[in-house]
Amino acid sequence: MVPEANNLLWAARNPSRPVLVPRAPLNVMQKGHSNVQRASRKISAQQRKEAEDALHMAIQKALSEHEEKTNHLAIEHGITVEKVKKLMGGERHYKGNQNAQLANALVHAKAQEVNADQPRCTKYSLNKICEMVKDDEDMQNLNHVDRREYIQKLNEHRVLQHMSIHATNTVAAHNVQSTLDTIFKMLDNLAVRTGIYACLFASCGHVYDTAEATWFRTDNIMDFWEDVVQMEADEITQKLEQWACMTGLDERETVQNMQCVCTRLLNSGLRTIVKRRDIHINYTNFDTAIKEKLGINLRGWPEDMAFQSPTSINDLNALLKLRNSLKDSSCRWFHMSPHQREEYNLQLTACRKKGEVIGKPWKKCSDAGVPRKCKGKENKCQSKRVRGSGSSVQAPKSAEFVDSSDEEYTSEDEA
Known part of the structure; x- marks a missing residue:
């Protein structure tokens, strides 16, 4: 049994699971360096936005010119615009592979190598690590086995990140909120596309957890709980939180x-x-x-x-x-x-x-094969109705004359 003082954190209640290492707080020097980096990233983001806007305008101009040329070709040759687009190649959409790629695996391996012992705010950036990968001759000349090993290590790291638990309740609460927001948006979009009804109730699993209990619904699905179950959504969420924190199942992996x-x-x-x-x-x-x-x-x-x-x-x-x-x-x-x-x-x-026994046969009773009397057999014989000798039993006939007593006769005469 885990001591009561050790139940404060979700990580303490699951000692057999890996724990995500929390970041150490920044000191004064690191905070100053972080502010400088944040300002630099803000300037770079503004520059990228301006470049993207210029590219967007150029693409719009090229598309308008392309549309005009397409319409001109259709009019000149007497065909439809759709046929011209089809002959010119039309539009094709490709979906990238979501599996782990070798380039990402090499970057991950190099980052683990060079940033493992570096303190915060001094770690190498992604661009710098990519340059290190390009300059590393050993990573550029890999055989098939080494490539599979790098990809396997990246997959293992991803699985570990997804299946590990947070070390603090604050980080866990933030993860809960962000994930639920994503799920709510997905369900809303799914309801618009398909017309389904969906509801979701979520609650923390321990009294020390800081995640708030909440609920979600599409359209008027909560009318079901109020009309049929005779309970409002807030009441259901409150009872769920009470059950989870007081009488829920023990979540430890024993x-x-x-x-x-x-x-x-x-x-x-x-x-x-x-x-x-x-x-x-x-x-x-x-x-x-x-x-x-x-x-x-x-x-x-x-x-x-x-x-x-x-x-x-x-x-x-x-x-x-x-x-x-x-x-x-x-x-x-x-x-x-x-x-x-x-x-x-x-x-x-x-x-x-073939005589093989399939499964486990039932055990035989100790008195198997011995004739036994049915319960209530003796009483059953006595309860049978005895019928008469004829085909039917007639009810007894009443007497034709009924004699009255002397007392009744005397009272009538006196009257």
Whole structure:
């Protein structure tokens, strides 16, 4: 159990994860140097803006001249402007590759080499590092293996940056706010393009976190919560924050927590694809209870891990690997095609004919084969209705005359 005093920071609550190294505060000399650099960058930005404006004007002038020449050619030869543009090559749009490039990998390696021991405000700039890469003969004459190694190191660095955690709560709160702003803009644009409805609730996960709870909606989707759930968005966000800070799941990456997370992800995925809320994974008889009966299989289970319940796995690294594969959908459920299901059933039939035991059979009762009396059999015989000898049982007939008592007769005479 982590001590209470050690729960202040998100990094302290996750000791097994890498931590992004925070920047040290600037001293007086570094602040002065930083102000000079900031002023220099401002002047350079103004110069670049002026150059870009001049280039923009020149391009607009060239485009207008090109449009006039295109119209002149269309009129001169009696064809449409679209045909002239098509014959001249038209417009082509190319999308660059987003994978790690060798040039970026070399710049990253050189920056790690020359700026590792340099204090802040004295590190080499990007232009200077690019010049160092060009002047380095060893980096210019690389074989195929060395190129792949440089690119692999850059990919590992990017993954580490994305998966590492912030060292302070302030930086984490800034990252939360900037990322949520980006997500909000994307959802707004998506709603305009496609007409979808979307809502999002976000909250911090610990009482010491400084990120504020918030919510987002497109159009009038929040009317759903007020009309159907009878709760306003602010109330939902407040309850979410209270649950996350007081009764939420423990976020530390321990074996017990990762076992619960993997079990929950697997069961929720199966319930989603089966559309049943009362189903659980039968790991022991998975081949018959899930694959044969339901026609559903699991794809992407880690190859170096035997298929079993996450509660039976005690290796934290294996559980983290399984958790990550379930979250990024590399390990997911899928419906078997009719052909796959038929082939699998044929395989099971062949195995059964050979006498192989598939799965784990049910245990036999200790009194198996012994005849047993049904409960309530004796009472059942006694409760049967006894019918008469005829085809139907008639109700008893009433008497034709009813004698009255002397007391009743005497009272009538006296009256």
